[in-house]
Amino acid sequence: MPDRLQQAITVLQTRFGSAAPRPAQPDHPARPSGIAELDDLTGIGGWPVGRLSLLAGPIGSGKRTIAQRSVASASREGSVVYIDFPGRLDPQFLSRFGADLGRLLIVRPKNIREGMASARVLARAGADLVCLDLPRTREAGIDAELPHLLHRVAEATSTLLLIQDAEADDAVRYYASLILAFQRSAFIFGRDGDLKGLQLEATVMKNRLAAPGRRARWLMPYPIP
Amino acid sequence: MIACIRTPHPSLVAAWLTAPALRNQPLILGGLANERGTVIAASTEARALGVREGKSLNQAQQVAPDAIFQPADEPATARVRARLLATLHGISPEVAAADDPGYAFLRLDSLALRWPDRRRLLEEIVRRVESTLAVPPAIGVAGTLFVSKVAADQAEPRAPVIVEVTQTSAYLAALSVDVLPIDEDLRQYLELLGLRTLGALQAISRPAFRRQFGIKALEAYDLALGIDRRRLRRWHPPHRIEEAQPLEPPIDDTQALQFIAHALSERISESLLAAGLGTRMIRIVLDQEGIGPLLIEVSFAYPVTMTGEIFDGIRPRLLKASIAAPLERITVRAGRLEPGYMRQPGLLLRRDGFQESLADAIARLQEEYRPELVQRASLRQDAPPLPDRRILWKPA
Numbered sequence: 001m002p003d004r005l006q007q008a009i010t011v012l013q014t015r016f017g018s019a020a021p022r023p024a025q026p027d028h029p030a031r032p033s034g035i036a037e038l039d040d041l042t043g044i045g046g047w048p049v050g051r052l053s054l055l056a057g058p059i060g061s062g063k064r065t066i067a068q069r070s071v072a073s074a075s076r077e078g079s080v081v082y083i084d085f086p087g088r089l090d091p092q093f094l095s096r097f098g099a100d101l102g103r104l105l106i107v108r109p110k111n112i113r114e115g116m117a118s119a120r121v122l123a124r125a126g127a128d129l130v131c132l133d134l135p136r137t138r139e140a141g142i143d144a145e146l147p148h149l150l151h152r153v154a155e156a157t158s159t160l161l162l163i164q165d166a167e168a169d170d171a172v173r174y175y176a177s178l179i180l181a182f183q184r185s186a187f188i189f190g191r192d193g194d195l196k197g198l199q200l201e202a203t204v205m206k207n208r209l210a211a212p213g214r215r216a217r218w219l220m221p222y223p224i225p
Numbered sequence: 226m227i228a229c230i231r232t233p234h235p236s237l238v239a240a241w242l243t244a245p246a247l248r249n250q251p252l253i254l255g256g257l258a259n260e261r262g263t264v265i266a267a268s269t270e271a272r273a274l275g276v277r278e279g280k281s282l283n284q285a286q287q288v289a290p291d292a293i294f295q296p297a298d299e300p301a302t303a304r305v306r307a308r309l310l311a312t313l314h315g316i317s318p319e320v321a322a323a324d325d326p327g328y329a330f331l332r333l334d335s336l337a338l339r340w341p342d343r344r345r346l347l348e349e350i351v352r353r354v355e356s357t358l359a360v361p362p363a364i365g366v367a368g369t370l371f372v373s374k375v376a377a378d379q380a381e382p383r384a385p386v387i388v389e390v391t392q393t394s395a396y397l398a399a400l401s402v403d404v405l406p407i408d409e410d411l412r413q414y415l416e417l418l419g420l421r422t423l424g425a426l427q428a429i430s431r432p433a434f435r436r437q438f439g440i441k442a443l444e445a446y447d448l449a450l451g452i453d454r455r456r457l458r459r460w461h462p463p464h465r466i467e468e469a470q471p472l473e474p475p476i477d478d479t480q481a482l483q484f485i486a487h488a489l490s491e492r493i494s495e496s497l498l499a500a501g502l503g504t505r506m507i508r509i510v511l512d513q514e515g516i517g518p519l520l521i522e523v524s525f526a527y528p529v530t531m532t533g534e535i536f537d538g539i540r541p542r543l544l545k546a547s548i549a550a551p552l553e554r555i556t557v558r559a560g561r562l563e564p565g566y567m568r569q570p571g572l573l574l575r576r577d578g579f580q581e582s583l584a585d586a587i588a589r590l591q592e593e594y595r596p597e598l599v600q601r602a603s604l605r606q607d608a609p610p611l612p613d614r615r616i617l618w619k620p621a
Contacts, residue, residue, distance in 0.1 A: 079583055091602035091616050105587070105621055106600045118590055118598065125586030 028209045031129065031159045034073025037218040038066065041180070041202055043210025047129075047161060048177050050154040051209075052146070054162045057182035062200045062220055064133065066182065067163050071131050072097035074159075075104050078128035083107045083115045085135040096223030116145035123149070123158040131161040143171030150175055179206040188219060197221035226390075227370060227457065228331045228347070229377035230354065231363045232309060234266035234278075235326050238358050239301035245359075251276075251292035258286045258294040265297045266326075302326075305358065310460050312357045316350060318501070318564040321457045323374065330370055332457055347385045368393060369453035375404050393451035398424030405445045411438065423449040466504070466559040468492040475514045475551035479544065482552065486543055487536050489557040494532040497559060503528025504559035507539055511546065512554040521546055527592060528563040587621050596620040 012020040030046035032039055039046045047053050047070065055063040072094050074080045082089055084106055091101055105122065109115035115132070123130050130153065134142070153160045162172065173179065185199040197220050204214045232238060236254045240247055251271040256262035264285050267276040274289040282294065306322065309329055313320040319332035333346065340346035347364055354362045364385040365376025372393055376386040388396045400423050402415050420426055426434070426449040434446045447453070468489045476482060486509070497504060505528050511519040523538045539557075587599050599621040605614070 092604060095604055101602055101604065104601065105583075106602055106618075107590075107598060108600065109598065114594055114598065118594075121586045121590055122583065122599075125583045127583065 029157070031074060033066070033070040035066065035069060035218075035220075037216050038180075038202065041204060041214050041216045042178060043204075043207060043214065047159045048209055049159050050157050051177035052150055052153070052160045052162060052172075052175050053178040053180070054164065054168060054172060054176040055180055055182065056164055056168055056205070059136075059165055061182040061184045062198050063163055063180075063182045065198075065220060065222070066200075067131055067133070067161050068094055069097050070161065071104070071129065072099035074129040075100045079103050079105065079126065081105045081107060081119065081122045081127040081130045083109065083119050083130065083132045085109060085112075085115055085133055089133070093223070112139045112141040112145065116142070116149055119160075120145075120149050120152045123156050123160070124152045126156060127158055129159045129161065132163065134162065134164045134166075136165045138166045138169065143169055146171060146175050173206070176206060177208040178204070181205050185217065188221070194224075195222065196224065226333045226343075226366055226368060227373045228333055228350065228385075229323070229365045229367075229370070229373035230309070230313065230329045230331060230350065231365070231374075231377040231380070232327045232354065232358060232360055233268070235305040235309070236266045236297040236302045237268055238327075238360055239298050239305045240295060242305070242359060243298070243301065247293065251289055253282070253285050253289065253292045253294050254297040255285075256282050256294065256296050258282060267292075307463075308357050309354065311462055312353050313350070314460070314462055316346075316353065318459070319457065320460050322460050323370075325374075328374060328377065329460075330373065330457055333366065343387070351383060367396075369451060370455050370457065371448050371453040372397065372451055375400065378404070394427060397449060397451055398422065398427055402426065402449075405448055407442070407445045411442055411445070414438070426450075461562065462500075466493055466496045466500075466502075466562065467556065468496075468558075469554060469556040471554045472552055475553045477548070477551040482543060482548075482555070483540060485555055486539060486557070487532070489555060490535040490539065491532045493557055493559050494530060494535055497530045497562075497565065500562075501565050502559075502562045503530045503565040504535070505529075505561035505563060506559075507535060508558045508560055509539060509543070510554075510556040510558075511548065511552050512556075513548065513550040514553050516550050519546060519548065526594070528561075528565060530565045591620065 009021055028044050029049040030042065030044040031049055032046040055067055057063045071080050071082055076098065080103060082104060087108055089106060094104070095101055105127070107115065107118045109118060119130050119132060149160070162176070164172065181203045183201045185201050187195060188197045188199060190196045199217065200220050201215070201217045204212050206212055237252065240252060240254060249270065250268065251274060252268040253264055253271050253276055254267070255265040260282055262282050264276060264278050264280050264282060266278060271289055271292050274292065276285045276289050276292065285292070286294070306326065310320055310322055313329055313331050317331060317336050319335060321330045323329060331350070333343070336346060340349070343366070347366070350364060351361055361382035363377055363380040363382050365373045365378070365380050365388070366385060367373040367376050367388040368390040372388055375397070376388050380386040402412065402421060402423060404423070415421070426446060431443070431446065435443055470485050470489060472485070505525050507523045509521040509523070511521070513519055521542050523542050525538055529535055529538065590599055597620055600618050601621045603617045603619070605617055609615070
């Protein structure tokens with residue numbers, strides 16, 4: 001970028017703050033999700049580091065499968081924390097995705113406070129990826145805890161994924177840098193009639209780091225042993 | 226390392242404390258000479274005449290007609306046992322009573338920093354026990370309960386026997402099989418086979434021993450090798466830390482209640498600090514005017530000692546309590562007392578303000594909440610294909 005243009009942008013930023021022009025695609029560090037289609041969709045090559053990414057969608061839309069595949073991919077490179085509020089995490093499913101279970105810490109909290117405190121402490125201690133699988137029912141207290149958690153995540157350059165079945169709170173939507181809405185287009189069955197995977201449609205509802213509104217569709221096979 | 230402290234039978238010590246003139250006399254406890262009964266304890270002088278515990282008083286009188294016969298003072302005996310344990314508890318809280326009267330165990334590992342010279346520590350133990358019971362104890366030090374007790378049996382007062390862990394087998398090898406806690410049948414069987422020392426047992430392989438003597442005898446075999454899986458069952462002093470405040474006139478004001486609760490917490494904390502203890506449960510009894518008392522129990526995840534910690538725990542419960550009438554009296558009792566030092570490893574962990582390692586963070590969360598909060602999962606390939614069998618959950 002020419003110096004004069006950069007100077008002009010600096011002047012405008014000083015004068016207008018966030019309303020000033022900014023690069024369309026800032027160079028932001030990202031953690032690859034392990035799914036090429038998803039990395040393309042986010043516009044920065046994966047999940048943004050130090051930010052909150054929200055995976056939204058109805059039950060059975062594949063968001064948990066996507067998150068678990070990302071967890072499996074991240075566990076091969078570093079430490080991963082899975083905050084399992086519903087208590088439904090299946091380590092065997094994760095291992096079929098190639099997860100290194102030795103690097104995976106599973107937190108089973110009794111309430112939001114416990115879960116958020118665990119996420120905060122473990123992110124601060126250097127966990128590379130923290131995946132929060134929220135309970136199906138909306139719980140009070142997330143909005144108050146999220147700013148503290150995000151502060152820790154940003155400080156520690158960790159990546160925070162949040163899975164929510166219910167419609168996300170305003171606070172969660174506000175604090176998320178990336179919101180992906182998932183929809184299941186179809187189930188994929190094998191010749192023997194077994195369920196082999198699903199066809200997903202993902203839409204970028206919000207993206208603070210790249211252009212929002214992108215849409216993609218791909219096949220997501222289940223890891224069959 | 227574990228020290229086994231051996232004193233004469235507590236009934237004898239109790240008798241000597243009551244009547245010092247009985248020292249150095251052939252003293253037999255269990256009853257008067259003409260009574261039916263058995264010998265509970267006999268002094269060294271009486272034993273030299275052939276009196277043994279378990280013999281009838283009649284037989285004892287026959288072998289030692291000039292001995293002094295007395296009934297044992299059971300309450301005084303219990304007091305002597307408690308005094309021995311309390312004296313050792315003053316050195317370290319890791320103290321345990323042995324099954325045999327007159328024996329006590331003390332774990333020395335946690336004293337290594339305070340007493341780097343083990344000889345001086347043992348001298349201190351002797352000094353304290355002697356000043357309490359007026360008899361010098363014999364001490365055996367070894368890696369396990371069994372070996373330390375055997376060493377204590379061989380030790381003389383003021384001449385402790387120390388068996389290093391690496392020398393355990395060699396030390397035991399020379400001893401007779403009589404030191405093993407085995408029944409008479411097995412003893413005779415060993416005698417029949419010519420196995421008279423622990424070294425002879427050590428020379429036999431475990432499968433061969435099991436084939437010959439059965440699975441029940443394996444415990445004795447392990448002891449012969451110096452393996453003792455028994456854990457030290459910690460003795461707790463009969464502490465009761467309680468503070469009460471009568472309220473005249475009765476109060477019904479929350480602020481005043483908090484003020485008094487804080488003052489009681491301070492007093493409880495002082496008592497805990499003085500004893501080096503922490504409490505895991507605080508029980509508050511609020512005596513209400515005209516109606517029954519209200520009981521509030523507060524549990525803590527770890528033993529707390531300081532006023533702030535105690536008050537922070539009880540304050541919210543007091544504010545939530547359904548108090549229906551003015552209060553006449555408040556009683557605060559500290560329950561589930563544990564050594565206060567148990568908290569110290571937690572203090573060494575770095576907190577949020579510093580960069581702590583993942584292991585420290587996990588330990589902190591587990592201490593603050595519960596061990597099962599953070600878990601690791603592993604798969605057992607050899608298990609049946611059921612989710613609860615195949616996945617092994619373990620606290621991280």
